Amino acid sequence: MPYRQTLTVLSAMLKQGKISAVELVRCYLDRIQRFQNLNAFIAVDEEGALIQAESADQLRMQGEATNLTGLPIAHKDIFCTRALKTTCGSRMLENFVSPYDATVVERLAKVGFISIGKTNMDEFAMGSSTETSYFGHTCNPWDRNRVAGGSSGGSAAAVAARLVPAATGTDTGGSIRQPAAFCGLTGLKPSYGRVSRYGMIAYASSLDQGGPIAQTAEDAALLLQNMAGLDRKDSTSLDRQVPDYMATLNRSISGLKIGVPKEFFDSSVDQSILTAAHSALAEFEKLGAQLIDISLPNSAAGIPCYYVIAPAEASSNLSRFDGVRYGYRTESYGDLKEMYEKTRNEGFGAEVKHRIMIGTFALSTGYYDAYYRKAQQIRRIIAEDFRNAFYHCDYIAGPTTPTTAFLLGEKISDPVSMYLSDIFTITVNLAGIPAISMPVGFDNKGLPIGLQLTGPSFDESGLLNMTHRYQQVTDWHWQLPKEYL
Amino acid sequence: MQWESVIGLEVHVQLMTKSKIFSGASTAFGAKANDQACEVDAAFPGVLPVMNRTAALMAVRFGLAIGATVNRYSVFARKNYFYPDLPKGYQISQYELPIVSGGEIKINLQDVQKRIGITRAHLEEDAGKLLHNNVDGQSSIDLNRAGTPLLEVVSEPDLRSPAEAIAYLKKLHKLVRYLGICDGNMQEGSFRCDANVSVRLLGESALGTRCELKNLNSFRFIEKGLQFEIKRQIELIEDGGQILQQTRLYDPDADLTRAMRSKEEAHDYRYFPDPDLPPLVIDDIMLAEARSDLPELPDVRCMRFTADYKLKPTDAELLTSERDLADYFEHTVSFCGDSRNTANWITGELLAHLNRDGLHLEESRVTPEMLGDLITRINDNSISGTIAKEVFEGMWNGEGNPVDIITSKNLGQITDIDQINSVIDQVINEFTQQVLEYQNGQEKIFGFLVGKVMLETKGKADPKIVTTNLRNKLSSK
Numbered sequence: 001m002p003y004r005q006t007l008t009v010l011s012a013m014l015k016q017g018k019i020s021a022v023e024l025v026r027c028y029l030d031r032i033q034r035f036q037n038l039n040a041f042i043a044v045d046e047e048g049a050l051i052q053a054e055s056a057d058q059l060r061m062q063g064e065a066t067n068l069t070g071l072p073i074a075h076k077d078i079f080c081t082r083a084l085k086t087t088c089g090s091r092m093l094e095n096f097v098s099p100y101d102a103t104v105v106e107r108l109a110k111v112g113f114i115s116i117g118k119t120n121m122d123e124f125a126m127g128s129s130t131e132t133s134y135f136g137h138t139c140n141p142w143d144r145n146r147v148a149g150g151s152s153g154g155s156a157a158a159v160a161a162r163l164v165p166a167a168t169g170t171d172t173g174g175s176i177r178q179p180a181a182f183c184g185l186t187g188l189k190p191s192y193g194r195v196s197r198y199g200m201i202a203y204a205s206s207l208d209q210g211g212p213i214a215q216t217a218e219d220a221a222l223l224l225q226n227m228a229g230l231d232r233k234d235s236t237s238l239d240r241q242v243p244d245y246m247a248t249l250n251r252s253i254s255g256l257k258i259g260v261p262k263e264f265f266d267s268s269v270d271q272s273i274l275t276a277a278h279s280a281l282a283e284f285e286k287l288g289a290q291l292i293d294i295s296l297p298n299s300a301a302g303i304p305c306y307y308v309i310a311p312a313e314a315s316s317n318l319s320r321f322d323g324v325r326y327g328y329r330t331e332s333y334g335d336l337k338e339m340y341e342k343t344r345n346e347g348f349g350a351e352v353k354h355r356i357m358i359g360t361f362a363l364s365t366g367y368y369d370a371y372y373r374k375a376q377q378i379r380r381i382i383a384e385d386f387r388n389a390f391y392h393c394d395y396i397a398g399p400t401t402p403t404t405a406f407l408l409g410e411k412i413s414d415p416v417s418m419y420l421s422d423i424f425t426i427t428v429n430l431a432g433i434p435a436i437s438m439p440v441g442f443d444n445k446g447l448p449i450g451l452q453l454t455g456p457s458f459d460e461s462g463l464l465n466m467t468h469r470y471q472q473v474t475d476w477h478w479q480l481p482k483e484y485l
Numbered sequence: 486m487q488w489e490s491v492i493g494l495e496v497h498v499q500l501m502t503k504s505k506i507f508s509g510a511s512t513a514f515g516a517k518a519n520d521q522a523c524e525v526d527a528a529f530p531g532v533l534p535v536m537n538r539t540a541a542l543m544a545v546r547f548g549l550a551i552g553a554t555v556n557r558y559s560v561f562a563r564k565n566y567f568y569p570d571l572p573k574g575y576q577i578s579q580y581e582l583p584i585v586s587g588g589e590i591k592i593n594l595q596d597v598q599k600r601i602g603i604t605r606a607h608l609e610e611d612a613g614k615l616l617h618n619n620v621d622g623q624s625s626i627d628l629n630r631a632g633t634p635l636l637e638v639v640s641e642p643d644l645r646s647p648a649e650a651i652a653y654l655k656k657l658h659k660l661v662r663y664l665g666i667c668d669g670n671m672q673e674g675s676f677r678c679d680a681n682v683s684v685r686l687l688g689e690s691a692l693g694t695r696c697e698l699k700n701l702n703s704f705r706f707i708e709k710g711l712q713f714e715i716k717r718q719i720e721l722i723e724d725g726g727q728i729l730q731q732t733r734l735y736d737p738d739a740d741l742t743r744a745m746r747s748k749e750e751a752h753d754y755r756y757f758p759d760p761d762l763p764p765l766v767i768d769d770i771m772l773a774e775a776r777s778d779l780p781e782l783p784d785v786r787c788m789r790f791t792a793d794y795k796l797k798p799t800d801a802e803l804l805t806s807e808r809d810l811a812d813y814f815e816h817t818v819s820f821c822g823d824s825r826n827t828a829n830w831i832t833g834e835l836l837a838h839l840n841r842d843g844l845h846l847e848e849s850r851v852t853p854e855m856l857g858d859l860i861t862r863i864n865d866n867s868i869s870g871t872i873a874k875e876v877f878e879g880m881w882n883g884e885g886n887p888v889d890i891i892t893s894k895n896l897g898q899i900t901d902i903d904q905i906n907s908v909i910d911q912v913i914n915e916f917t918q919q920v921l922e923y924q925n926g927q928e929k930i931f932g933f934l935v936g937k938v939m940l941e942t943k944g945k946a947d948p949k950i951v952t953t954n955l956r957n958k959l960s961s962k
Contacts, residue, residue, distance in 0.1 A: 079531075080529075080530060080531040086530065086531075088530065093530065096530070098529065098530065098531065099524055099529060100524055100529070102531055197531075197533060198531065198532070198533050199531040199532075200531055201530045201531045202531070202761075204760075205760035205761050206760035232535065233533060233535060234533050234535075235533065235534065235535050235536065235761065235762050235763055236533075236760075236761065236762075236763065312757060313757075313760055315565075315755075316563050316565050316574070316575050316755070316757070318574075319565060319567065319573060319574020319575055320528040320530070320572060320573050320574050321530075322567060322569075322574060324569045324572075324626070325527055325528070325529075325572060325626075326529065326530075336569065340567055360755065363565070363755035363756075363757050364753055364755055365753050365755075368755075368757070372757060
């Protein structure tokens with residue numbers, strides 16, 4: 001069954017002529033059609049994908065194909081594409097077609113990947129369940145009554161159900177890692193500045209980072225390889241050499257120290273998750289790693305800090321959606337002020353408006369010092385916690401989430417409990433460091449459990465290697481929900 | 486009661502970069518609407534700003550020129566407000582940490598020099614233009630100007646009268662053009678001014694409540710707007726009223742200012758550091774580059790012109806008012822070596838011709854080399870001053886260099902004594918009556934007779950020879 005294969009295997013199959021790109025794309029398009037009820041996609045580019053597949057096969061016949069030519073992937077609908085509309089999960093951009101391709105989209109296309117469609121997401125990436133999407137919620141393939149996580153829930157559900165072998169996502173507070181954990185996948189949030197943000201619709205500019213959601217660390221490495229690197233169009237992307245992520249897999253992890261923060265293993269976490277995390281850590285010990293106790297004393301400040309900084313930046317980033325140049329504009333209005341108010345009131349959903357209001361408040365005269373400036377100070381302290389921890393250990397491990405996938409509707413009307421589902425992931429964004437989530441087991445309801453591994457800045461290759469080593473000796477990542485076998 | 490006005494100015498200097506401050510789109514003026522607005526300027530979803538290094542270098546050059554502190558580390562901030570000409574819904578500007586702090590500009594007021602402090606100069610982007618009732622009664626937006634780099638120069642409230650404000654503005658205007666960072670075109674909005682005005686009783690140290698004046702788009706309107714506003718404030722206070730902190734618009738047609746919004750209605754811009762742009766770092770290389778691009782400044786050059794070229798202060802001032810004019814002067818002198826005549830010809834004929842034909846200096850057909858040549862021909866007596874004007878006219882009309890014109894029009898000066906004497910004889914014979922009157926003591930007739938000789942030689946006779954020989958001949962008769 002080709003759809004059950006990883007990018008790495010599919011690449012070999014294409015190369016050996018065991019399958020054509022057209023056959024492969026058809027296979028995934030059929031599955032997307034068949035499992036429409038997951039609502040993983042906002043748009044599918046059947047025609048475009050088949051045309052790209054045909055030319056991929058052509059290139060291969062002419063001997064001009066790369067190892068990646070013809071491999072299908074999907075993009076989170078936050079990445080701007082010329083081929084399909086880019087909605088960001090919002091009514092505001094329901095019919096918006098970007099005049100340009102995001103750098104990530106452009107780079108992946110250039111090396112041969114075929115973009116098959118755009119995946120569902122929380123509106124403007126604001127959410128942890130893909131329930132705030134204007135285009136309806138995405139279901140978790142492991143239990144359709146449950147959320148796939150968010151905001152990159154569409155990408156995670158699509159890969160988990162093998163509607164596509166891998167997908168891109170973005171992560172501002174956990175939006176790659178949390179859905180990866182909920183769907184039994186490997187998701188990597190790179191260091192801030194590793195992947196270009198050009199063409200990635202901004203939610204919170206100082207926290208947003210694009211990254212891969214894949215079946216394995218190997219596939220994540222393959223995608224990251226072609227996403228990462230300096231982009232002159234993004235002043236915050238960094239001129240750091242991109243290592244060969246595939247080549248650095250399979251290094252021995254013997255002697256590496258894994259820090260285990262006591263703050264991440266408390267009673268607020270599901271027992272099944274704690275058990276799975278401990279077994280995973282034991283597995284790492286067997287591979288030669290050493291566990292040491294560490295502390296990240298200011299972790300608890302992560303959520304409040306994030307919910308000042310992210311909304312503050314969002315309130316400004318989303319000002320451009322004003323009905324003037326593109327996107328939604330209200331039907332009737334008397335004057336400019338009314339046009340703005342009605343357009344933004346009708347075009348944005350509740351959570352987006354909620355965060356714009358929080359952010360506007362936090363930046364207002366008289367509140368700036370108490371909220372925004374204070375949050376920036378806390379952010380520095382949180383980053384320092386990690387720096388101090390990395391004096392004692394090479395990586396930090398803990399649960400990705402405090403619970404497994406929750407029920408649809410369970411938390412949507414309780415923002416704070418929703419926000420708490422990102423409690424372990426959010427500090428990583430505040431510190432700008434990389435982290436990966438890998439599947440390490442299932443709870444008693446059969447829902448996947450994720451372990452998060454955090455590393456020092458720009459050590460994505462180390463995280464990928466650690467995960468890959470773990471995946472060589474475990475098979476959690478090969479599990480598939482029955483219905484999608 | 487004696488009142489004193491206190492004025493501080495905020496000047497938006499449009500920087501002459503080829504591309505915009507945060508995108509690669511062109512900044513040229515006058516293109517078709519929205520032709521020079523790329524997706525970054527139009528704030529499409531997902532776009533990001535990238536700082537234009539040249540704009541930063543220009544700001545540094547300005548900072549160096551006014552003796553300011555060039556901040557090695559400055560921060561871009563977002564100024565948030567909604568308006569259709571502002572595509573992102575925020576303007577990228579600098580707030581807490583500007584690129585330039587401090588410095589001063591010296592102005593001259595009837596031989597007294599005054600130093601006007603500069604608070605800061607910061608980089609920011611311009612907005613687009615809203616065209617009201619453009620299409621079917623609807624407004625349209627031209628984003629060509631959006632993202633054009635601006636340097637906002639904020640003065641201390643050191644100015645005490647509209648005249649001082651104008652002197653400061655003219656000095657600043659001259660400086661930015663000298664530095665080659667702004668074309669100074671006020672009609673096209675390349676140099677725009679807002680003013681903060683308050684009044685107080687003379688001798689008071691506390692500042693009065695200020696009003697901000699906008700829409701002052703020419704030196705004349707700035708002066709008139711300030712005059713009106715000062716008068717309005719004084720009258721209001723004298724009538725027992727109170728000044729409200731407001732933003733006011735100057736209406737040039739009615740020659741008055743009108744309240745636009747009060748302090749209470751003022752925007753809360755919610756400034757915060759722009760997370761899309763790392764801090765602007767001016768390293769040693771950039772500083773050295775800006776320093777090497779720094780020309781000799783007008784004040785220094787003016788002093789050098791009076792000292793080295795022995796020019797009158799007024800001429801030196803005029804000749805150094807524009808960098809290219811001063812360059813033109815020095816070039817010309819390098820060809821002819823005669824600074825005073827060069828100054829006379831430039832401030833006289835050249836400027837008059839440029840003015841008459843509405844041309845810029847760079848459009849002049851008369852090059853420094855040609856003018857230098859002309860002055861050399863006068864000094865070696867090849868032509869007289871009168872003929873030189875004719876030659877200049879010829880050069881202005883594109884007839885070639887002085888030697889060609891003198892030759893082709895046969896304008897060379899006649900210095901042949903025999904030839905001149907024969908014309909003198911001819912005139913003496915023809916105007917016997919006048920000769921008699923002269924000999925009877927009417928000295929002023931002499932000029933008439935010289936004129937006749939010059940007329941007869943079409944002005945080419947060497948006037949010195951004519952004068953000497955005519956007098957000799959008349960007295961020996």
